Amino acid sequence: MNPDTAQMWMKRQPWIRDSDEPCLSLGEPGDFDDMHVFAPCVSFEDGLFRMWYCGARGDVGNRVFKLGLATSVDGVHFSRHSPSPVLSFEDGSRSVLTTALLRSPDGSVLREDGELRLWFSACDFPSGSSLHTLHQARSVDGVSWSTPSEPLLEHVYAPTVIRTSDGYRMWFIDVQAEPWSVRHATSTDGASWQVGDDPVLEVDEEWEHQRLFYPTVLCCDDLYLMWYGSYSAHAPDEMRTALGFAVSEDGIRWRKHPDNPVFGPDPRHDWESHYTTSQSVVKRPDGSWRIWYAARQKPPFVHKYFAIGTARMTRP
Numbered sequence: 001m002n003p004d005t006a007q008m009w010m011k012r013q014p015w016i017r018d019s020d021e022p023c024l025s026l027g028e029p030g031d032f033d034d035m036h037v038f039a040p041c042v043s044f045e046d047g048l049f050r051m052w053y054c055g056a057r058g059d060v061g062n063r064v065f066k067l068g069l070a071t072s073v074d075g076v077h078f079s080r081h082s083p084s085p086v087l088s089f090e091d092g093s094r095s096v097l098t099t100a101l102l103r104s105p106d107g108s109v110l111r112e113d114g115e116l117r118l119w120f121s122a123c124d125f126p127s128g129s130s131l132h133t134l135h136q137a138r139s140v141d142g143v144s145w146s147t148p149s150e151p152l153l154e155h156v157y158a159p160t161v162i163r164t165s166d167g168y169r170m171w172f173i174d175v176q177a178e179p180w181s182v183r184h185a186t187s188t189d190g191a192s193w194q195v196g197d198d199p200v201l202e203v204d205e206e207w208e209h210q211r212l213f214y215p216t217v218l219c220c221d222d223l224y225l226m227w228y229g230s231y232s233a234h235a236p237d238e239m240r241t242a243l244g245f246a247v248s249e250d251g252i253r254w255r256k257h258p259d260n261p262v263f264g265p266d267p268r269h270d271w272e273s274h275y276t277t278s279q280s281v282v283k284r285p286d287g288s289w290r291i292w293y294a295a296r297q298k299p300p301f302v303h304k305y306f307a308i309g310t311a312r313m314t315r316p
Contacts, residue, residue: 005221005222005223006223006247006255008221008316009221009223009225009245009247009257009316010247010257010258010316011316012259012262012316013245013257013262013263013313013316014313014314014316015262015263015291015311015312015313016311016312016313017266017309017310017311018076018310018311018312019076019309019310020268020269021271022271022272022295022307022308022309023072023075023076023077023078023292023308023309023310024037024040024051024053024070024078024080024307024308025037025271025306025307025308026303026306026307027055027068027080027083028083031055031057031083031084032055032056032057032066032068032083032084032085033053033055033056033057033066033068033085034057035056035057035058035059035063035302035303036054036055036056036057036060036063036065036303036304036305036306037053037054037055037068037294037305037306037307037308038053038054038278038294038304038305038308039053039054039097039098039099039158039214039278039294039305040052040053040278040279040280040292040293040294040308041053041099041100041101041118041280042075042280042282042290042292043101043109043116043142043282044075044108044109044282044284045109047073048071048072048073049071049072049073049074049075049078050069050070050071050142051069051070051071051072051078051280051292051308052067052068052069052086052087052099052101052118052142053067053068053069053070053308054066054067054068054095054096054097054098054099055067055068055085056095059302060301060302060304061125061126062125062126063095063125063126063304064092064093064094064095064125064126065095065096065097066085066087066088066095066096067085067086067087067088067096067099067120067145068080068081068082068085068086069081069082069086069142069143075290075292075310076310078308081143086142086143086144086145087118087137087145087148089122089148090147093124093126093127094122094123094124095122095123095124095125096120096122096148097120097121097122097123097132097157097158098120098121098157098158098159098214098278099118099119099120100118100119100120100158100159100160100161101116101117101118101161102116102117102118102119102161102162102163102168102190103161103162103163103218104162104163105162105163105164105218105219106218106219106220106283107162107218107219107281107282107283108282108283110162110163114140115138115139115140116138116139116140116142117136117137117138117190118136118137118138118139118145119134119135119136119152119159119161119170119190120134120135120136120137120148120159121133121134121135121156121157121158121159122134122135122148122151130175131154131155132154132155132156132157132175133151133152133153133154133156134151134152134153134154134156134159134172134193135148135149135150135151135152136148136149136152136190136191137149149191152191152192152193153185153193153195154176155174155175155176156172156173156174156175157172157173157174157175157180157213158172158173158213158214158215158278159171159172160172160215160216160217161190162217162218162219163190166186167186167187167188168186168187168188168189168190169184169185169186169217169251170184170185170186170187170193171183171184171185171200171215171217171226171251172185172215173211173212173213173214173215174199178210178211179202179203179210179211179212180210180211180212180213181199181201181202181203181212182199182200182201182202182212182215182226182228183195183196183199183200184196184200184251184252196252200251200252200253200254201215201226201228201246201254201256203230205244205256205260207230207232207242207244207260207261208230208231208244209230209231209232210230210231211230211231212228212229212230212244213228213229213230213277213278214227214228214229214277214278214279215227215228216228216279216280216281217251218281218283220283222249223247223248223249224247224248224249224250224251224254225245225246225247226245226246226247226248226254227243227244227245227262227263227279227281227291228243228244228245228246229241229242229243229244229276229277229278229279230242230244230261239274239299240264240265240274240275241264241265241274241275241276241277241296242261242263242264242265242276242277243261243262243263243264243276243277243279243293244256244257244260244261244262245257245260245261245262263276263291263293263311264276265295269295269309270297270298271295271297271306271307271309272295272296272306272307272309273296273297273298274296274297274298274299275294275295275296275305275306276293276294276295276309277293277294278293278294278305279291279292279293279294280292280293287314287315288312288313288314288315289312289313289314289315290310290311290312290313291310291311291312291313292308292309292310293308293309293310293311294307294308295307295308295309
């Protein structure tokens, strides 16, 4: 690892929120996303930001997430494409969760034969099951998606996928046992995956508690960069989350930021007072960075996920 470059990424990350308001809030009463919204997945193509996000109705125990779409010209103010979802399971019980577009190593969206390719987790919350499975779907326009595939892997949550000259690489949260950890998998076609024997990132810092979740991985400065979430370990904030950061030369051995977490809730805003994870990070053409993240109010959680916010960073 180039020590100078790595050290640059170990400096403070000056994320600046653009607004005191979320860039996307709950849907109107009766819409598919009127109780919960989270997990933004953002692309920038042809001068337009498009955000796919997971939305649900019902109480926390009976939530069934479907995929919505919103668009923006500035990445800050988003409008829904439709009050209806663009992707869901026909059984009406399994949720579409934590979507990940295929991306180039630099984080830009990568189309295959003109199509977007999407991986996501699924879980049947109303049944009481905790099994999370990995699926994929394809689309030309981001609105009409193919039927979700059969499960590709089990115990997979929050994937992030890039394609390199050697094939496909995926980082995901292994939810088979506590504490949740980040694992790495490779594939030659994006459908059949080989998972590494050991986690590549685990709970081992004082601020981390119970689980790691929502890794976002891309490459810059000949390094792999990962933003990831965890719960606070300190009472009374056990249900408060924040984002940590790590760098790697090979995507397997990671070095965590010495001042983690690098981005957390803003107590000035009721809508994001306890949660800033399930994020999407994009590098802009001018060299700046933008993050979109899900937010949550303080307990008790009537809305498990409440809104989506955004912030920008010039460079560490």
